[in-house]
Amino acid sequence: MNNFSYTRAQNVIEAVQKVSADADTKFVAGGTNLIDLWKYNLTHFGALVDVNAIEGYHLIEEKSDGGVRLGAFAKNAETAYHPIIENRYPLLSRAILAGASAQIRNMATNGGNLLQRTRCYYFYDSTVPCNKREPGSGCSAIKGYNRIMAIFGTSENCIAVFPSDMCIALAALDAVVNVSGPGGERSLPFADFHRLPGDTPHLDNNLNPDEIITSIDLPEKGFSKNYSYLKLRDRNSYAFALVSVATAFELDGDVIKDARIALGGVAHKPWRVKQAEEFLRDNMASRENFETAAEIIIKDAVAYEYNSFKVELTKRAIVRNCIMALNPETQLPGAQPSA
Ligand SMILES: Cc1cc2nc3c(=O)[nH]c(=O)nc-3n(C[C@H](O)[C@H](O)[C@H](O)COP(=O)(O)OP(=O)(O)OC[C@H]3O[C@@H](n4cnc5c(N)ncnc54)[C@H](O)[C@@H]3O)c2cc1C
Ligand code: SF4
DSSP: OOOOEEEEOSSHHHHHHHHHHOTTEEEESSOTTHHHHHHTTSOOOSEEEEOTTOTTSSOEEEOTTSOEEEETTSBHHHHHHOHHHHHHOHHHHHHHHTSSOHHHHHHOBHHHHHHOOOOOHHHHOTTSOBTTTSTTSOBSSTTSOOTTSOSSSOBTTBOOOOOOSHHHHHHHTTOEEEEEETTEEEEEEHHHHBOOOTTOTTOOBSOOTTOEEEEEEEOSOOOOSEEEEEEEOSSSSSOOOSEEEEEEEEEETTEEEEEEEEEESSSSSOEEOHHHHHHHTTSBOOHHHHHHHHHHHHTTOOOOTTTTHHHHHHHHHHHHHHHHHHSTTOOOGGGSOOO
């Protein structure tokens, strides 16, 4: 049994002070990832600072610039079912509801979702080498059973994927993450929040350990007319994505004025290829053009022994999801909420 102390912070300054004063102190929000990692002996702490009682960061509210702010401590379920999100950012609603289970979404917070760790089997198995768990020890997945691993942006040190669904929609929407730390506040564009493994695979993101996420901003444009989130997985509920695609279009008749395609389950961070989105811009919304965009995206894929199926699966998922985005009410299995 590992003992730890537990306190409830009343405000952000108090929470940051406690965590920055002691490297052995961590924030806890819903606890749905942190406590699992602790039980597996993958994280250690002497003290927990619970952020749930901090007022002012549980809201979903419209901003004066036309965008919307998601409080970091709002629950994933509250966010997905909030009328503003359902009406203005249905892509985000769909992505959140494709993740985990109803019970977990009721506990999990928006801030915690960004910081969940990989589901690589070897990361969880402390008897084998893993550079993410123990830097410099090696990567057991590269020559191991790598079926669920990444095909984009990998390094010789790590081929794990980032498992979130919510973050794939946030990446497509160009969200911004607001954080607070001992040095004050700062904002990170979503594309810069998570990291590729490179030679520092133990670092998942660019948040400093003593910084707290306070909110996530969505720009005004929510793509509420033409969007789709498709999640392909081994079973249709309570499973992480093998491949997921968040697609959003702004259309003028049959012409695409703006296009977003973000992928999950295939990289160490939500994966976007701007060249493919630029190709679609001012082009017709046709299967042929969606296939070309998918080809542009997968040309950089690098597969390993057991995950080469992901290359073709990703290509087909992109095309299928682009077609579904033309008619968002299309109800296919990947568009249904996880039970
Ligand atoms: C069985 C199971 C299935 C799941 N399936 C899916 C799925 O299909 N798709 C999906 O997207 N997710 C899935 N999840 C992951 C789930 O969404 C995350 O566990 C959850 O979002 C984490 O949020 P939390 O509030 O519980 O974070 P916590 O567990 O409380 O914290 C996670 C980490 O973030 C830190 N932290 C928390 N809040 C903040 C903050 N505001 N600022 C700074 N640091 C913070 C904590 O210190 C900790 O390191 C699943 C989880 C489980 C257990
Ligand atoms: S892929 Fe990454 S997380 Fe998995 S064993 Fe290799 S280093 Fe560890």
